[in-house]
Amino acid sequence: MAELKWTEGRDYVIDIRYANGNRQAVAGLADELIVSRPDLLITPGDASARMRVHRTKTIPIEFAISVDPVGNGLVESLGRPGGNAAGMTNQLHELGPKRLRLLKESFPGVVHVGVPYEPNDLASIGQAKAVEAAAKTLGMRTTLIELRQAADIEPAFARSASLGIDAYLPVAGPLTVAHGQAIVDSANRSKIPAIYVVAQLADAGGLMSYGPNIPDNFRRAAGFVDKILKGANPGDLPTQQPTRFEMVVNMKTAKVLGLTIPPSILLRADRVID
DSSP: OTTTTOOBTTTBOOOOOOOTTOHHHHHHHHHHHHHTOOSOEEESSHHHHHHHHHHOSSSOEEEEEESOTTTTTSOSOSSOOOSSEEEEEOOHHHHHHHHHHHHHHHOTTOOEEEEEEOTTOHHHHHHHHHHHHHHHHTTOEEEEEEOOSGGGHHHHHHHHGGGTOOEEOOOOOHHHHHTHHHHHHHHHHTTSOBEESSHHHHHTTOSEEEEEOHHHHHHHHHHHHHHHHTTOOGGGSOOBOOOOEEEEEEHHHHHHHTOOOOHHHHHHOSEEEO
């Protein structure tokens, strides 16, 4: 915002609410913000954005990392949103199959992949289905691992260890983002490979990650804020896709787990954690 010549405290004020991974708290927080009549509502992803779209048709809404803005009813189309919401997609539906291929290329012996997902989140369900479909074309199979609350994480991974799972591919959702460290720790205890959606989880000890650069998405989202606060109609602003993607390999974790990362993967990595 500073680069766009806006000064916080002089030109705008940010009123922030956090749900801290508690899905039940989101509706109340959304209502609080709407009652305050802000000039713009900013939200990260699908679940919270969808809740706001259902609650107001007049306050502009900007989303920064929607998985499927059309499928989740945030916009009518990517090119012409048509309503009061606009923003960025992170293409996670499309990238799930690519992560699966990277996992297979890195560890050719992997045939059975566990997919932790959130059955209460439409975006998470969509990502899991995309991975399932891709697995069939690669001669692999998947087992979906339901995560409904934080307390499910450790026992879910412990149960899945007895199913002959060779690797994990967690998909993104409110719970998996809020409790990413617990997912990484549980996957690492299984001593098998895992690939994650965002680089932050590789930094947190995850073996590998591939996905959009999330901080860059938020930086670019400031452009929508700039336009909307200057009078643009959100319905006229085309949805933008990420332009920066990154693959991160955590060699410290690979060594702890006793796994070998092929040189071809290391050469393609944007960042290697030694």
